[in-house]
Amino acid sequence: xxxxxxxKIVFTGPMGAGKTTAIRAISDIPPICTExxxxxxxxxxxxxxxxxxxxGQLQLSDGAIVRLYGTPGQxxxxxxxxxxSRGAIGVILLIDGSTATALEDLGSxxxxxxxxxxxxxxxxxVGRTAGDDGRELDKYAQALADREIxxxxxxxxxxxxxxxxxxxxxLLCIFEVQVTEPAYAAS
Amino acid sequence: xxPVSLPFPPQVVAAAxxxxxxxxxxxxxxxxxxxxxxDGFEVAAHPRDLPAAQRxxxxxxxxxxxxxxxxxxxxxxxxxxxxIESDGGTIxxxxxxxxxxxxxxxxxxxxxxxxxxxxxxxxxLRRIPGAQLRRFDFASKSITSATEHKGHSYGNGKRVPxxxxxx
Amino acid sequence: MSWFAGYHASEKLAPWLNPAARYRVTRWPNFGLIRPxxxxxxxxxxxxxxxxxxxxxxxxxxVSIEEGTRALNALAxxxxxxxxxxxxxxxxxxxxxxxxxxxxxxxxxxPE
Numbered sequence: 001x002x003x004x005x006x007x008k009i010v011f012t013g014p015m016g017a018g019k020t021t022a023i024r025a026i027s028d029i030p031p032i033c034t035e036x037x038x039x040x041x042x043x044x045x046x047x048x049x050x051x052x053x054x055x056g057q058l059q060l061s062d063g064a065i066v067r068l069y070g071t072p073g074q075x076x077x078x079x080x081x082x083x084x085s086r087g088a089i090g091v092i093l094l095i096d097g098s099t100a101t102a103l104e105d106l107g108s109x110x111x112x113x114x115x116x117x118x119x120x121x122x123x124x125x126v127g128r129t130a131g132d133d134g135r136e137l138d139k140y141a142q143a144l145a146d147r148e149i150x151x152x153x154x155x156x157x158x159x160x161x162x163x164x165x166x167x168x169x170x171l172l173c174i175f176e177v178q179v180t181e182p183a184y185a186a187s
Numbered sequence: 188x189x190p191v192s193l194p195f196p197p198q199v200v201a202a203a204x205x206x207x208x209x210x211x212x213x214x215x216x217x218x219x220x221x222x223x224x225x226d227g228f229e230v231a232a233h234p235r236d237l238p239a240a241q242r243x244x245x246x247x248x249x250x251x252x253x254x255x256x257x258x259x260x261x262x263x264x265x266x267x268x269x270x271i272e273s274d275g276g277t278i279x280x281x282x283x284x285x286x287x288x289x290x291x292x293x294x295x296x297x298x299x300x301x302x303x304x305x306x307x308x309x310x311x312l313r314r315i316p317g318a319q320l321r322r323f324d325f326a327s328k329s330i331t332s333a334t335e336h337k338g339h340s341y342g343n344g345k346r347v348p349x350x351x352x353x354x
Numbered sequence: 355m356s357w358f359a360g361y362h363a364s365e366k367l368a369p370w371l372n373p374a375a376r377y378r379v380t381r382w383p384n385f386g387l388i389r390p391x392x393x394x395x396x397x398x399x400x401x402x403x404x405x406x407x408x409x410x411x412x413x414x415x416x417v418s419i420e421e422g423t424r425a426l427n428a429l430a431x432x433x434x435x436x437x438x439x440x441x442x443x444x445x446x447x448x449x450x451x452x453x454x455x456x457x458x459x460x461x462x463x464x465p466e
Contacts, residue, residue, distance in 0.1 A: 032256050032260065033256070034249070034252035034253055034255070034256050035252075036225035036226050036248070036252055037225055037226065038226055039194050039195070039224045039225070039226050039228055040194040040226070040228070041194075042194060043194075049226050051225070051226055051227050051245075051248045051249050051252045052249045052250075052252040052253040052256065053249075053253070072249070074227075076227055076228075076241065076242075076245040077227065077245055077249065079242070079245070079246060080249060
């Protein structure tokens with residue numbers, strides 16, 4: 001493991017999408033969480049919500065450590081999004097496909113994080129989709145294409161370690177491929 | 188100034204405003220104060236129409252939660268208060284059950300030099316005389332049992348010029 | 355899944371694909387439904403970042419030409435790859451940012 005390899009990944013998305021759960025599912029260390037009681041059960045039924053950050057770590061097969069940062073979802077904590085995104089190599093955006101605002105959330109979070117860390121890769125994980133989710137995911141991919149964003153959109157269960165690892169692996173592959181010294185130019 | 192969508196019943200908000208006013212009255216160095224739910228909603232503010240109240244509330248709750256996380260990591264029991272010293276004044280985030288009170292002192296007057304020993308700029312937070320600071324259990328939207336707040340004394344209690352605006 | 359059908363059909367490039375043309379993906383395959391090899395993810399990532407010829411894909415994604423061929427066939431069957439216009443060809447990727455780490459080879463591997 002080399003000290004100069006700082007692989008930092010940000011997990012974001014609206015409240016209830018599963019950021020804290022996802023990091024907990026894959027972190028090698030007990031994750032650091034900042035969950036508190038949710039005062040506003042009208043807007044979201046959840047008992048708890050993240051107000052600071054989640055932190056976890058994952059070691060890769062070559063020994064490198066990936067640092068995982070989860071943001072709070074609610075918009076009043078948007079100041080944390082920029083703080084937590086500093087130096088990140090990419091963003092994993094989690095969406096709860098069962099909510100009425102899922103598409104809208106995808107668009108607004110994608111646009112926001114594209115501004116916060118321009119040029120860095122995104123991977124989108126959509127949870128709670130119906131079984132055969134091919135068509136359902138199409139609408140998310142189309143919403144991104146309308147914004148000229150080309151990013152992977154996968155149906156996932158964030159409680160499932162393998163699904164979360166797929167999101168991370170995909171992000172790291174995109175980063176590796178995009179950041180590699182260009183070997184070719186247009187001829 | 189409270190947003191229309193605050194999830195707290197009016198009697199809780201009124202009681203919170205009253206307690207916060209007592210706190211501010213007892214600590215003259217405090218220029219701004221916000222009483223915040225654990226998840227970052229502003230419940231009461233001083234001055235009442237403080238434009239930054241909502242942002243301050245959200246940020247304080249993040250700071251409080253991070254403080255609690257680091258105290259847990261360090262195995263030091265329960266987190267109490269967070270103190271931030273800056274060029275222009277001091278911010279204290281008092282942890283009170285599932286809420287926090289954030290107090291911001293005013294800054295020193297423009298042009299003043301520090302000629303003495305570097306003042307820490309901490310306020311003397313006096314005990315609210317005879318009063319009891321109520322615990323607000325915002326999750327269940329009620330005022331529950333009362334606990335006494337112990338005042339802390341710090342530094343040299345240097346007064347800041349009245350009327351200097353805290354940022 | 356059409357991905358598997360396309361991938362395993364043949365190690366030869368499908369007749370409607372041109373090894374000299376530059377391709378790009380129009381959308382990512384849904385890897386949530388299949389368990390992709392890291393090499394497949396790299397190939398998709400390469401084609402998502404810039405238009406590439408088969409040879410370039412294989413080199414950029416560090417895969418054999420055969421694997422690149424299979425992946426390109428699969429993407430074509432899934433109808434998510436298209437030929438890039440000659441006019442829109444651009445230099446590949448961006449120079450590494452000074453603050454970004456230079457990745458070593460192989461860190462796509464996640465431990466089981």
